[in-house]
Amino acid sequence: MKKTLCFVFGTRPEAIKLAPAILKARDDERFNVRVVVTGQHREMLDQMLSFFGIKPDVDLALMRPNQSLAGLTSRIITGIDELLQSEKPDWVLVQGDTTTVWAAAVAAFFNRVAVGHVEAGLRTDDKYQPFPEEINRRIAGQIADIHFAPTDWARDNLVREQIPAERVSVTGNTVIDALHWTVARNKENPPQETKAIQDWLQAHVGADPFVLITGHRRESFGAGFQNICASIQQLAADDPKTHWVYPVHLNPNVQQPVKQMLANLPNVHLLDPQSYPAFVAMMHACKFILTDSGGVQEEAPSLGKPVLVMRSTTERPEGVQAGAVKLVGTKQEDIVRECRAMLSPNAKAWPQASPYGDGRASERILDLLAEAK
Numbered sequence: 001m002k003k004t005l006c007f008v009f010g011t012r013p014e015a016i017k018l019a020p021a022i023l024k025a026r027d028d029e030r031f032n033v034r035v036v037v038t039g040q041h042r043e044m045l046d047q048m049l050s051f052f053g054i055k056p057d058v059d060l061a062l063m064r065p066n067q068s069l070a071g072l073t074s075r076i077i078t079g080i081d082e083l084l085q086s087e088k089p090d091w092v093l094v095q096g097d098t099t100t101v102w103a104a105a106v107a108a109f110f111n112r113v114a115v116g117h118v119e120a121g122l123r124t125d126d127k128y129q130p131f132p133e134e135i136n137r138r139i140a141g142q143i144a145d146i147h148f149a150p151t152d153w154a155r156d157n158l159v160r161e162q163i164p165a166e167r168v169s170v171t172g173n174t175v176i177d178a179l180h181w182t183v184a185r186n187k188e189n190p191p192q193e194t195k196a197i198q199d200w201l202q203a204h205v206g207a208d209p210f211v212l213i214t215g216h217r218r219e220s221f222g223a224g225f226q227n228i229c230a231s232i233q234q235l236a237a238d239d240p241k242t243h244w245v246y247p248v249h250l251n252p253n254v255q256q257p258v259k260q261m262l263a264n265l266p267n268v269h270l271l272d273p274q275s276y277p278a279f280v281a282m283m284h285a286c287k288f289i290l291t292d293s294g295g296v297q298e299e300a301p302s303l304g305k306p307v308l309v310m311r312s313t314t315e316r317p318e319g320v321q322a323g324a325v326k327l328v329g330t331k332q333e334d335i336v337r338e339c340r341a342m343l344s345p346n347a348k349a350w351p352q353a354s355p356y357g358d359g360r361a362s363e364r365i366l367d368l369l370a371e372a373k
């Protein structure tokens with residue numbers, strides 16, 4: 001009998017990382033597929049659904065402007081709980097560590113529906129770093145019946161927490177599946193948004209080097225973001241020929257300081273969030289990436305692009321150990337020093353590494369789900 005997989009997600013990174021499994025499961029006769037989006041993000045989620053060609057079966061449309069963690073959590077638990085009272089999938093599948101993940105896992109638990117956790121086992125062992133994601137993924141890990149760990153390190157974290165080893169499998173990270181798919185698409189038949197960003201880069205950056213920036217972590221709101229923006233101001237003043245290209249996250253706590261401190265600088269370019277293929281094209285073309293993003297830390301090493309991470313700790317140590325990622329914190333003097341070193345003519349080449357998988361994680365996840373009791 002076919003198993004029904006209910007994929008529940010709500011934000012940009014979850015959409016990117018679940019898309020490869022959803023697309024594969026839809027073509028797989030072992031499964032019925034339901035796609036339920038909480039709409040924790042609106043525009044940034046829709047951008048990804050549109051690129052991957054995924055139309056949700058249910059859209060709870062729960063995002064509110066500048067939403068609180070508690071308000072969003074209660075809306076998601078109630079929304080998913082009501083849904084699971086009227087339909088009973090064999091599996092609810094969640095990905096990562098957002099509010100959608102743990103709230104959907106709790107609602108599935110209340111309805112005694114089995115939970116599969118994709119990208120399980122990431123840990124910093126500091127409950128405020130990142131905030132609130134470290135606790136979100138721990139709760140999801142306590143509830144999950146099957147854990148898809150991206151790496152051996154992530155599996156070991158779960159086993160150390162007494163999760164039965166037979167419930168944990170190392171699959172690689174599905175983000176590499178999405179990345180490979182998108183790199184091939186950009187090469188063979190580039191979508192309109194890729195062409196548009198390439199034209200934009202040609203017109204505004206030309207042959208000059210550019211640094212690609214993203215940032216959105218809650219633990220950096222306030223002083224951390226002031227420091228990040230002050231660093232970019234200082235670095236942009238160093239050399240008018242180096243460009244700083246920043247697609248700004250739609251969270252108002254990010255938009256406000258970034259627009260206030262970085263608008264109207266001639267070599268700093270603030271863009272809207274970019275569709276996935278356009279962002280991948282920019283990762284390819286840039287000199288290096290300055291970010292606090294989880295997904296970007298995983299993608300950039302396999303593109304051979306250096307990443308400076310504006311955080312003091314990471315749940316993704318594999319990239320750091322491979323020499324493909326460096327933690328620089330959020331202090332202005334540290335960010336400026338490390339970026340200057342990257343831009344210096346004496347900067348050493350960084351290794352290309354792919355500690356997060358071979359692009360076949362979704363396939364492994366579906367095989368495990370087909371076998372799972």
Ligand code: UD1
Nearest residue numbers: 011040041042043044045064065066067098099250251252
């Ligand atoms: C969320 C996740 C974070 C993840 C990030 C990926 C939580 C607590 N945080 O952070 O783990 O790394 O997404 O980007 O789950 N907004 C829009 N349009 C959008 C998206 C956001 O306007 O498409 C604005 C809204 O005002 C919204 C606010 O951003 O209320 C915050 O969104 P939220 O999902 O709560 O937090 P993020 O900072 O996006």
Ligand code: UDP
Nearest residue numbers: 013016247273274275276279293294295296
């Ligand atoms: N990304 C994108 N467009 C952008 C910025 C990021 O497609 O303008 C992609 C990026 O390649 C990665 C994901 O979004 O796959 C990361 O999302 P985000 O940084 O919002 O969340 P995190 O990974 O930190 O949870």
